[in-house]
Amino acid sequence: MTATQKSSSPRKPAPRQTLLESARGSVDETISLFYLGYRAGVAGPKKVLDKLAFGRPHHRILYVVARRPGIAIANLIDLLEVSRQALHRPMRDLIAQGYLVQKPAPTNRRLTLLSLTPKGAALESRLTDLQYDAFAKAFSVTGPEAEQQWKAVMRALAEQVRPAFTV
Template sequence: MIDLNRQAELREAIELFYFAYRAFTAPPDDILAQRGLGRVHHRILYFVGRNPGIAVNALLTTLGVSKQALHAPLRQLVDDGLVGTAAADNDRRVKRLQLTAEGAALEAQLSGTQMEMLEKVFAEAGPEAAAGWRRAMAALVTGR
């Protein structure tokens, strides 16, 4: 059982995490909304941009979503000319994804708002705090 003082600290951390995430996603959400897109579209653009030629199945694994959850937003990005598709050379059944020039520009704009935010807060917090934050986030990802 977690003692009451520690519970209060952990609840504060939960609240800070929630409000920080809301602030972190607000600028890209506003840009996306102007195009009729949402946060899932940003995640797709981000990971396709970071992994040009990624197969759809690999993207599903990276995002941790089902084919059904990915289908409609990916189709919209393809239809809007933001993501291109090509069959893999070694297996025509495998669909490879890449950002178009317009998709790359949008992804850079979206992630740019977040990189600027992180740059500012990391500079203000200092390198030790930034390193501690990265360790904490990595631990959350791995569950350790």
């Protein structure tokens, strides 16, 4: 048969390997579990946020500001790796509804510092407690060794994007 001629019989597709039989199967399963685990980890907070017409960005802001009270907006943008525009709406919502306050820095009035209000601290605590419960439940099933191994994997992944990053 010449290069310009086409075969009259269709080619049989290669047998499709199942997820766990493929060479990448173990990693594919890990990625799938990562996504499902993430969904489980944010499911509780999502229900609370939905009732407030808030989303994950609102929670991320509350979480970081709770751990770094008085953080400058520029530093928050850097930590969350979002644009100023992406941060604007959720921050505006949190400020307007009394969860977050912004004040000029005492030594440099060009810097705006963020802090949680008592209402914001209570919401952040409630959301994080729901995540704590989800993790505690999972780790109670898998044991302390699994928790340490999981943290080591997450730390190694985090190091790929932001070395020595902690909130």
